[in-house]
Amino acid sequence: MTRSRLLAILLPLAFGVFVLGGWEFLVRAAGIPVYVLPGPLTIAAKLVEDWASLAESLLVTLRITGLALAAAVIGGGGLAILFAQSKWIEASLFPYAVILQVTPIVAIAPLILIYVRDTEMALLICAWLVAFFPILSNTTLGLNSVDHNFVDLMQLYRAKRWQILWYLRLPGAMPYFLGGLRIAGGLSLIGAVVAEFTAGTAAGGSGLAYRILESSYRLDIPRMYAALVLLSATGILIFGVFAALSWLVLHRWHESATRREQ
């Protein structure tokens, strides 16, 4: 490992330790009560103490996020492929996809929760709504961005429509799709959390956002922080997984994943 890469890992770590240490010190030195601002150690202890219930909630949130993302990949990707088949289909449907996207999810969530009885299904729909657009728009752009010379080449080979899609458009759209996926991964988590907040404790949810709400009613601040830490960790995990996936798929050919030779 080169010096600069080592530094790139060590520096943010050192900064994190410094901030956490400062936080802990401040809380102790100023004698701030735990129900106002708990120190990192208190939060960590809470995380361990309540691990059973928090982990259960984490799984619930993860499941909704994952399912919503999967549905977004299928829905957004499928719709993008459909759009690529005909300009008219794209022109007719795309504006509605945009409308769905620009309407804030917080505003639609209560309606969805009214119409869809099953809370989990409602949460899933909310998370899906925010996650599917980046995949749809990125993949559509990618499928339409193929070099015309390649299309000419395929025409010379008398390639069939599905062959052009499979051997040319889909691989060409891959970098765009993966970019969309990275955005959608974070958004589906946000969608799931927003929907859970909207559903509130009454709906009998059990995800991490619900834990935060519940803890706030009980003024259990350390537990709020603990759930928050888990949410952030989930977001980081999702980002990391898709960054790795992106690298895995693209590192042999795409500029975004290859190092520039000096």
Place this chain on the structure above:
Amino acid sequence: MLEQSPPLVSLRGVEKRFSNGTVALRGLDLDLRRGGFVSLLGPSGCGKSTALRLIAGLGAPSAGRVDWGSAQPPLSFVFQEPTLMPWRSVAGNVRLPLQMQGMSKANAMPLVMKALAGVGLAGFEKHYPRQLSGGMKMRVSIARALVTRPALLLMDEPFAALDEITRSRLNDDILALWAAQGLTVAFVTHSVFESVFLSDRILVMAARPGRVVADIAIDAPYPRDDSFRNSDAYAHYCRIVSAALKEAMAAHDTI
């Protein structure tokens, strides 16, 4: 030279007008004789690429006809740019046309290897296009064109990006392939020297609108090698073709 057999393809009064109004070709008459090696020579923008694309069936002429004697024979196109799919390895790119024909990988790979060896790229199968030099990419593109054993090979300035040595080696290789496989070749180039060395016929084009202004037969026997490059006949033809090209370039300056 006698025209015994009907031409492989003939273009009559071909016009190409692009959607932005540019008239790239007008009144283009052109015959490709079976087994011939024809070069299209002309200033930049005179419609050489456009003419080649029309022959290949990429886009229809706005007016005029492209007539194939019988059926259109299997043809290959080498574009001005390498046009390699960056996500496919070298072997994968060369295999693409065979794959589109539905040939299995097991059957295709020996042909792919042979085609790559033919352009001096044996051992580079697993590389990706971004790891190759410009000239190597072009050679992959040529291997991809030859792997299907076409009857007609259309080449659009395939060697423009190459160094002199590689270029003259590939010139020799193309001539060998042409002689061995009974190919018909239509070759676009900017280079007078290259066109004289390779072709049995040179069509000089003028621009705005693109058309053929001179049809020069190069009556030198094949096989041609370095001794032809150094011969008086070669120098003689180069002078004639240069003069014709100069005239063609002047033709559009006066319009």
